[in-house]
Amino acid sequence: MKTAIGGLLFLISQTVFSTVRDIKVKHIEVPAYNLISDTLVGMSAPTNGKRNDFVMQLICDLARGDKTQEEVNATLVRNNVDIESIPQSKSISSLLINGKKADQAATCAAYIATSLLVPTDNTALFDKKKSNDGKEEVVLNAARFAEEMKVKMSVAQATANLYAIIASNLDGNSNQSFTDYQENIAKTVYNYAPEYLHLVQTLYINDRAAYTPRALTKSTLVVEDNLSRELQVDPQGFVLKSRGVIWLGEAKILGKEFFVPLNIIIPPEEKKKSKTIKRTLNK
Structure with missing residues (x-):
């Protein structure tokens, strides 16, 4: 059998010089959720993939208007951060000093939206x-628990809207690469970020739900409220349900x-130069 297969492959290579052009379908359907x-x-997050909560929370303070630039500068000085050493661009830390409100809002929105994935x-x-x-003995602090659930549920609800807005605005066609989709997603985040941040705050302020823990450990939780909502959080991510959906x-x-076609086979002559997503830190 080995000889037969080997001979067949040899025959094909001799008769037809195959290229990616000969593959009829060059894309696959992938979940928009993952993209x-x-x-x-x-x-x-910076290129090393580690979130800096101190920096990100200050950026969010600036984005929401909770702190002025002077107050942020004072906080940095108190924490022994040399403001003069922070570059004006090409670093997430740049958003602490460069006054770019749209970039601050988009980065803050991405930070908050992914908080339940951490x-x-x-x-x-x-x-x-x-x-x-x-x-x-260890006992649950009811007040602290209720406050934390208000935060998590508000973020989860607003983030569901964010994902829906992004997914609905994806221009799905079979010629788009992963980078193309990332750029499309980033643009939507920039446009929607102020509304998203406002929605998180509004949902939090108006939350009057009563939360009941169904399972709660150091790294996992399952909580229900009296509005038929359920939030599950574990090391693999989170799931928000509304009336069982x-x-x-x-x-x-x-x-x-939501599924979109992702181009995974690009002929060499059609390949574009490698593009880097214009993240907030590169603006």
Whole structure:
């Protein structure tokens, strides 16, 4: 059998010099959910992939108008950051000083939207107390838990809208590469970022739901509220449900799976020069 197969391959190579042009279908259908998630992560983290919460929270303060430039400068000085050493561009840290509001908003939006994709640590939701017999026990801090769930649910709901806006605006055609889609996604984020940040705040302020923990450990949680919503968070990501329908997560966006054609075979003569996404840090 080995000889037969080997001979067949030799025969094909002799009779037809195959190229990628001979492959009829050069694209595959991929979930928009993954394209969006990967792009948002890239927009909110430097090239080493590590999020700097201190820097990102200050950028968000500037984007939302919670802090002035002078207040941010003072915070940096208090934390022994040499402001003069921060470059004006090509670094996420540049957004701390260069005053580019649109870039700050887009980067902040990407940071907040991906916060539920980062492994969580629920330790702060518990208190250590001594029982009547003197033994130490861990109990849930109800007030702290309720506040944290308001934040998480507001972010999850607003992010479901963000994903839906992005997915609906993807110009899907079989000639687009991964980079093409990332650029398309980034542009939508830039345009929608102020509305997204406003929506997160509005949902948080208006949240009057009562939350009930169904499962809660250091790294996972399953919580329900009295509005028929459920949020599941674990090291693999998160799932938001509304009345049993997956609103965001498991490749679904507002209960629907969005797929787009991704070009994975490009003839050499048609290849473009390698492009880098114009992230916030490069603006």
